[in-house]
Amino acid sequence: MITKAILNALERKKLKDWDKTYWGFDIHETMVIPNWDEFDVPTEFYPHVLEVMQMLSKREDIVRILFTCSHPDEIVVYKKHFKALGIKIDYVNENPEVHSVKYGNYDKKPYFNVLFEDKAGFDPHTDWLIVKNLLLELGFEE
Numbered sequence: 001m002i003t004k005a006i007l008n009a010l011e012r013k014k015l016k017d018w019d020k021t022y023w024g025f026d027i028h029e030t031m032v033i034p035n036w037d038e039f040d041v042p043t044e045f046y047p048h049v050l051e052v053m054q055m056l057s058k059r060e061d062i063v064r065i066l067f068t069c070s071h072p073d074e075i076v077v078y079k080k081h082f083k084a085l086g087i088k089i090d091y092v093n094e095n096p097e098v099h100s101v102k103y104g105n106y107d108k109k110p111y112f113n114v115l116f117e118d119k120a121g122f123d124p125h126t127d128w129l130i131v132k133n134l135l136l137e138l139g140f141e142e
């Protein structure tokens with residue numbers, strides 16, 4: 001459950017006195033509703049994606065990473081679209097801030113504390129609202 005991952009990340013941040021946590025976001029069928037159109041990049045969000053991403057974008061202690069199979073030209077479209085809506089993206093498909101250490105090799109797998117990914121159980125129809133309510137409960141600024 002995504003709420004468990006978020007609470008764990010924030011708890012560990014506090015315990016270990018980390019400066020930030022790293023949150024990954026798949027795009028298709030997680031943030032954005034697919035349109036199956038080869039020539040038109042889909043940009044329509046599921047409900048509550050915008051509010052959640054805008055809330056997270058206000059936080060200096062959260063690094064936002066897109067984790068996507070989009071082509072480079074599509075990534076350009078998404079970054080522009082997200083920026084215009086106040087969604088800040090720090091990296092795409094990489095986390096250059098966390099390097100390999102003794103207990104983990106991050107040469108090929110980017111380091112995340114939280115991952116929003118429909119193929120790993122995130123339900124875009126229900127879970128964005130659950131996340132939004134959790135963040136509001138935790139005192140995140142709207």
Ligand SMILES: [Mg+2]
Binds near residue numbers: 026027117
């Ligand atoms: Mg997906």
